[in-house]
Amino acid sequence: MSPRITGLHCIDLRFPTSLTMDGSDAMNPDPDYSAAYVVVRTTDPDVVGHGFAFTIGRGNDVQVAAIRALEQYLLDLDVADLLADMGRTWRSLVYDSQLRWLGPEKGVMHMAIGAVINALWDLKARQAGLPVWQLLARMSPEELVALVDFRYLTDALTPGEALDLLRAAEPGRAERTATLLAGGYPAYTTTPGWLGYSDTKLARLAAEAVAEGFTQIKLKVGDNLADDLRRLGIARSAVGPDVRIAVDANQRWDVDGAIDWIAAMAPHDPYWVEEPTSPDDILGLSRIREAVRPIRMATGEHVHNRVMFKQLLQAGAVDVVQIDATRVAGVNENVAILLLAAKFGVPVCPHGGGVGLCEVVQHLSMFDFVAVSATMQDRVIEYVDHLHEHFVTPTRISRGRYLAPTTPGLSAEMRPATLADYTFRPVEHADDNGYRTSV
Amino acid sequence: MSPRITGLHCIDLRFPTSLTMDGSDAMNPDPDYSAAYVVVRTTDPDVVGHGFAFTIGRGNDVQVAAIRALEQYLLDLDVADLLADMGRTWRSLVYDSQLRWLGPEKGVMHMAIGAVINALWDLKARQAGLPVWQLLARMSPEELVALVDFRYLTDALTPGEALDLLRAAEPGRAERTATLLAGGYPAYTTTPGWLGYSDTKLARLAAEAVAEGFTQIKLKVGDNLADDLRRLGIARSAVGPDVRIAVDANQRWDVDGAIDWIAAMAPHDPYWVEEPTSPDDILGLSRIREAVRPIRMATGEHVHNRVMFKQLLQAGAVDVVQIDATRVAGVNENVAILLLAAKFGVPVCPHGGGVGLCEVVQHLSMFDFVAVSATMQDRVIEYVDHLHEHFVTPTRISRGRYLAPTTPGLSAEMRPATLADYTFRPVEHADDNGYRTSV
Numbered sequence: 001m002s003p004r005i006t007g008l009h010c011i012d013l014r015f016p017t018s019l020t021m022d023g024s025d026a027m028n029p030d031p032d033y034s035a036a037y038v039v040v041r042t043t044d045p046d047v048v049g050h051g052f053a054f055t056i057g058r059g060n061d062v063q064v065a066a067i068r069a070l071e072q073y074l075l076d077l078d079v080a081d082l083l084a085d086m087g088r089t090w091r092s093l094v095y096d097s098q099l100r101w102l103g104p105e106k107g108v109m110h111m112a113i114g115a116v117i118n119a120l121w122d123l124k125a126r127q128a129g130l131p132v133w134q135l136l137a138r139m140s141p142e143e144l145v146a147l148v149d150f151r152y153l154t155d156a157l158t159p160g161e162a163l164d165l166l167r168a169a170e171p172g173r174a175e176r177t178a179t180l181l182a183g184g185y186p187a188y189t190t191t192p193g194w195l196g197y198s199d200t201k202l203a204r205l206a207a208e209a210v211a212e213g214f215t216q217i218k219l220k221v222g223d224n225l226a227d228d229l230r231r232l233g234i235a236r237s238a239v240g241p242d243v244r245i246a247v248d249a250n251q252r253w254d255v256d257g258a259i260d261w262i263a264a265m266a267p268h269d270p271y272w273v274e275e276p277t278s279p280d281d282i283l284g285l286s287r288i289r290e291a292v293r294p295i296r297m298a299t300g301e302h303v304h305n306r307v308m309f310k311q312l313l314q315a316g317a318v319d320v321v322q323i324d325a326t327r328v329a330g331v332n333e334n335v336a337i338l339l340l341a342a343k344f345g346v347p348v349c350p351h352g353g354g355v356g357l358c359e360v361v362q363h364l365s366m367f368d369f370v371a372v373s374a375t376m377q378d379r380v381i382e383y384v385d386h387l388h389e390h391f392v393t394p395t396r397i398s399r400g401r402y403l404a405p406t407t408p409g410l411s412a413e414m415r416p417a418t419l420a421d422y423t424f425r426p427v428e429h430a431d432d433n434g435y436r437t438s439v
Numbered sequence: 440m441s442p443r444i445t446g447l448h449c450i451d452l453r454f455p456t457s458l459t460m461d462g463s464d465a466m467n468p469d470p471d472y473s474a475a476y477v478v479v480r481t482t483d484p485d486v487v488g489h490g491f492a493f494t495i496g497r498g499n500d501v502q503v504a505a506i507r508a509l510e511q512y513l514l515d516l517d518v519a520d521l522l523a524d525m526g527r528t529w530r531s532l533v534y535d536s537q538l539r540w541l542g543p544e545k546g547v548m549h550m551a552i553g554a555v556i557n558a559l560w561d562l563k564a565r566q567a568g569l570p571v572w573q574l575l576a577r578m579s580p581e582e583l584v585a586l587v588d589f590r591y592l593t594d595a596l597t598p599g600e601a602l603d604l605l606r607a608a609e610p611g612r613a614e615r616t617a618t619l620l621a622g623g624y625p626a627y628t629t630t631p632g633w634l635g636y637s638d639t640k641l642a643r644l645a646a647e648a649v650a651e652g653f654t655q656i657k658l659k660v661g662d663n664l665a666d667d668l669r670r671l672g673i674a675r676s677a678v679g680p681d682v683r684i685a686v687d688a689n690q691r692w693d694v695d696g697a698i699d700w701i702a703a704m705a706p707h708d709p710y711w712v713e714e715p716t717s718p719d720d721i722l723g724l725s726r727i728r729e730a731v732r733p734i735r736m737a738t739g740e741h742v743h744n745r746v747m748f749k750q751l752l753q754a755g756a757v758d759v760v761q762i763d764a765t766r767v768a769g770v771n772e773n774v775a776i777l778l779l780a781a782k783f784g785v786p787v788c789p790h791g792g793g794v795g796l797c798e799v800v801q802h803l804s805m806f807d808f809v810a811v812s813a814t815m816q817d818r819v820i821e822y823v824d825h826l827h828e829h830f831v832t833p834t835r836i837s838r839g840r841y842l843a844p845t846t847p848g849l850s851a852e853m854r855p856a857t858l859a860d861y862t863f864r865p866v867e868h869a870d871d872n873g874y875r876t877s878v
Binding site: 027028029030031032055056057058059061062063065066069072096097098099100101102103104105106107108109110111112151152153154155251254255256257277278279280281282283284287302304305307308310311314315 | 466467468469470471494495496497498500501502504505508511535536537538539540541542543544545546547548549550551590591592593594690693694695696716717718719720721722723726741743744746747749750753754
């Protein structure tokens with residue numbers, strides 16, 4: 001007897017990161033890193049899956065409510081049946097016509113679907129006894145193509161083209177798996193560069209990053225140009241000429257303002273400029289990129305679905321695609337984005353940090369290396385040394401590289417003590433309509 | 440003493456429209472028109488504002504939760520102070536850095552802000568003793584520009600350009616107001632064209648629409664080409680050669696499929712093709728438009744913010760801008776979109792239908808006529824004869840035209856009996872984490 005889904009256990013977890021200015025940037029001065037955490041439970045207490053959507057505090061309760069709204073779609077379903085065709089399972093949530101109105105395919109509802117889909121992948125990988133990256137990397141090209149929804153993509157990538165890409169990368173899967181298990185995957189670190197840190201702390205952390213083996217760091221910019229130029233100089237002095245320094249403006253500028261600001265930073269040789277403007281502004285990013293060539297443009301952590309990534313690639317607006325583990329609708333949609341990036345020959349350098357984003361996203365880059373792009377050239381996964389201690393199987397970093405996870409699952413499970421200690425408990429009362437309200 | 444905000448009263452309203460196939464289209468086969476309804480309450484029981492976000496059923500509870508999450512931003516604030524600078528009030532919600540992570544500026548959270556902003560406009564207009572269209576149309580160009588957030592817009596429209604546009608339309612405001620009050624604003628009707636209706640019902644309703652004075656109707660298409668061609672023929676026979684027939688695919692096609700399908704419909708002379716593909720696909724829509732010239736492209740009811748509208752206009756992807764009353768962040772953001780459309784010389788023909796979308800959106804087109812574009816040429820507001828009876832001041836249609844509302848406010852208030860009869864009450868229990876769950 002295959003187990004059946006009995007419910008989604010949802011938890012509103014918030015960490016008071018604003019107290020230390022960890023994570024501070026030009027648009028997010030005081031984030032409280034949070035997770036709308038979900039456990040997919042089944043009739044078998046040993047068969048569970050863990051997932052979450054990452055938020056930065058207020059509104060995490062809304063994200064939890066959105067995940068909870070998905071419970072009705074899964075209750076009593078047969079787990080083996082759900083997991084046997086994850087493409088169908090994905091469509092059953094994303095294409096529910098009534099829920100779809102709330103996006104479509106964007107914002108709170110889409111992230112909720114991502115959390116649940118990721119929890120199902122966690123469950124599927126546990127059952128297979130494999131980490132998700134390896135579960136994906138052992139699937140056939142046909143099985144991988146079946147995970148992807150090609151609606152709205154076919155003008156850029158057809159199922160046939162995706163199949164060709166995956167078949168071309170089939171030879172060498174075993175060797176690349178061995179390479180990963182032996183040597184890991186390159187990381188870069190944003191730990192030194194938060195906007196709220198002092199110059200002294202920046203210099204110390206930048207030097208430490210190099211000593212630890214990182215070959216790229218990232219600084220937050222965009223609040224004050226004089227500060228940015230001074231901090232870039234401090235960082236360059238600390239890391240020397242050979243370490244790459246990326247900068248991240250977190251959507252701070254308009255198009256023309258971005259062009260001017262980036263031109264002013266150009267003498268400091270930023271390796272890439274991340275989120276110079278709105279993540280929705282495909283045409284704007286394209287114009288910025290043209291104006292500041294050859295400085296690379298990077299975006300993606302707030303890009304809400306595969307249709308937007310498709311256009312960023314079609315428009316030639318990005319040099320670096322930054323997927324995020326919990327912004328889009330989970331593993332399936334990220335597989336689509338990896339395939340799009342491979343088609344256009346653009347490297348994928350995932351967004352990490354937050355709560356558990358590094359833990360989950362490492363699986364996608366490692367799968368990409370084994371079975372899609374088949375290269376690590378100019379590819380790095382963001383690493384931030386925050387909150388890993390809350391995970392049962394935290395990321396392992398050594399000499400500036402992510403070590404490949406070997407535990408079955410998606411590495412998304414948090415420790416029981418964390419769930420107990422960081423559950424957000426607002427003071428509550430019910431209003432006269434029966435809804436709860438926070439006071 | 441100016442009153443203070445005491446809370447947001449939120450109601451989950453759902454109407455069982457799926458039973459009659461009202462509202463059925465190629466992507467939304469069985470919508471249950473719903474509203475996440477909000478009443479902004481104050482210390483003065485006579486000082487209230489009404490707003491809502493429109494959804495089509497499941498997930499309306501999530502939309503309600505998102506509106507409720509905004510209460511903490513307004514509690515105890517001085518009403519006069521909030522309303523005196525609605526641009527500042529808008530930014531205080533849209534730019535809350537933690538909430539912003541849930542979009543940014545899209546989906547459930549953005550629509551929630553729209554509902555609350557619209558409720559505040561309702562309140563402001565009631566205090567002024569004017570319908571919202573007239574309240575806006577009496578504001579100075581400087582005051583109107585101050586409502587708009589120009590972040591991410593300045594490469595297409597600067598505050599100075601917006602000011603010039605509004606100043607150019609200042610002469611004649613009084614005459615155009617009189618024109619509106621005397622003769623109303625042109626409407627078109629989608630009532631005949633729902634996909635679930637029989638050919639007989641289509642023919643009858645199309646003929647009735649012409650008899651009632653409408654000069655444009657709209658048909659839903661995109662499910663089956665043979666059906667679409669037959670139904671277009673039936674509609675053309677019913678309305679004669681001079682009535683415009685628009686078609687609406689509700690996002691059903693990929694880019695290449697859209698081009699083929701539209702080419703096949705071309706002999707029936709569709710006046711515009713609405714939502715041929717994903718509302719996010721600016722480049723795709725632009726390619727479709729190029730391929731099927733001179734057939735007009737229309738989109739907007741699912742376009743999530745002003746940055747997307749900006750790009751649709753910059754890319755020359757749209758001939759008709761379809762604003763929606765509750766998709767973006769309320770009146771302020773729609774003023775920005777009206778200004779963008781005026782800058783690019785593209786007519787705005789709003790999305791109506793659903794629950795109360797006609798009631799609210801008419802104010803925006805009428806304001807546009809008086810103070811922005813200053814013309815009704817090729818401009819029509821969608822009209823659907825559904826659910827108006829639930830409103831205290833429903834739209835009034837005569838000879839195919841919206842009569843200008845004269846009651847103070849935004850026409851968003853629903854009748855007390857409706858609030859009592861259509862409140863959605865799921866069976867509920869609390870799980871072991873204290874959250875409610877629907878079973």
